[in-house]
Amino acid sequence: MIGNLSLDQLRVLVTIADTGSFSAAGRKLGRVQSAISQTIATLEAAQGVGLFDRSGHRPLLTDVGRVLVVQARLVLASAGRFEAVAAGTRDGLEPELTLAIDPLVPTAPLIDSLRVLSETFPDLPVSFSTEGLGGALRRLHSGSAALGICLLLPDVPEDIIAYPLLRIAxxxxxxxxxxxxxxxxxxxxxxxxxxxxxxxxxxxxxxxxxxxxxxxxxxxxxxxxxxxxxxxxxxxxxxxxxxxxxxxxxxxxxxxLQIEDDPTPAGGLIIYAAHRRDHALGPAGRWLLHGLRNRLAIV
CATH class of the missing domain: 3.40.190.290 (D-Maltodextrin-Binding Protein; domain 2)
Incomplete structure (x- = not known):
């Protein structure tokens, strides 16, 4: 219940809009038509608006009813994601996966792994940060990112576990x-x-x-x-x-340009997948790291 509003009321409203009538909504939801009518009447009274025009053979959504159906769908979808994140956390999945990516890192090689991550964990919130040079490592150290895709110059810090993924020329x-x-x-x-x-x-x-x-x-x-x-x-x-x-x-x-005695490594700069040694990755983070290493890891 949100104030005088319940998810059940919104679910009934959306079901009527989808099925076209109170009776069809009742059949879909396994309720008698009178219960559907009462739910909508209560919703209209609580919100002070008319959702349906009942003057014809079949009730039709009013202008405000059509707008509120769209809002109801958004609220129900958000509630569904809320429940899915909670369920995933109960099952051991991290509530969110935070990734920090250096600005020099090309996006294209990461796309396939991230696409499959989305398909495998469809309700997992994923956050990305791309900051200036050094930002990814700083986020790993602060704990605000679980996994970094980054340069580590001049060396890999002792508190970081890093896996070479690719080189950029x-x-x-x-x-x-x-x-x-x-x-x-x-x-x-x-x-x-x-x-x-x-x-x-x-x-x-x-x-x-x-x-x-x-x-x-x-x-x-x-x-x-x-x-x-x-x-x-x-x-x-x-x-x-x-x-x-x-x-x-x-x-x-x-x-x-060609530069005489250019100090830049001829093979290119190494991009790593990295995480803090004392912060174990959650299931989705481990899955993504495994996928990136399988797809990209350099010898």
Missing amino acids: MQPVVAPGHPLANLGRAATRGDLEPHVQLVLSDPVDPGGAAYGLTSARLWRFIDLGRRLDFLLGGLGWCRMPEHLVASPITAGTLVP
């Missing part, structure tokens, strides 16, 4: 109008230093550990998409995940 790029685009050779440190380097940064600790910094002029970004906008605008150079710049390079809106 990093491609240095500039806009075609940028001076570095016309070198005609591999760029040296001396070539790069005078130009703005667009750096993806940890929003909480922007002065923390940094990798691959070459230029003397750094513009720091939290949002990967915003950095790409500045890159396309010719306001600097940077290394970008290859999967994000392949199309702009093909279209000619970005130009690949």
Whole structure:
């Protein structure tokens, strides 16, 4: 009961709308028609509105009745999810699965596992966070995420269990109008230093550990998409995940750079699935981790 409103009243209202009559709703719900009529009369009296026009051969939904049927469906669906989450928790399922994903991580390789997760645990609430660099690890440490899909640089922390999933290649790029685009050779440190380097940064600790910094002029970004906008605008150079710049390079809106003695790993950066060593994953988290490792794990 919610005030003067009950889920049973809403269920009766929706059933009448679906079946087309009070008598049909009674048959579907296993009740006599008089009980159905009384339920709707009580609902109308409590809410102070007329839900049905009874002047014709068959009662018809009023304008407000049609609107409230839509609301009733939403409330009943929400109540169903409420009960399903409670039932899952009684059976040992975590009440929610929270995932933290680094901004550099490509979405496409994760989709199949997440789709099957949704099919396997249809009533499990899943929350995602994608923050600046370092955000996923920070959420794991704080306990606000159960599973991270993230970079772990320079090493895997001792309190984290991590499984390598995939590698992402990093491609240095500039806009075609940028001076570095016309070198005609591999760029040296001396070539790069005078130009703005667009750096993806940890929003909480922007002065923390940094990798691959070459230029003397750094513009720091939290949002990967915003950095790409500045890159396309010719306001600097940077290394970008290859999967994000392949199309702009093909279209000619970005130009690949070659860098002499580039410190970026030739095989690409490793993306891990990770969780805290002292926080065991729940059934859905273990299931997702197993699925990701089966689909993606690198040797």
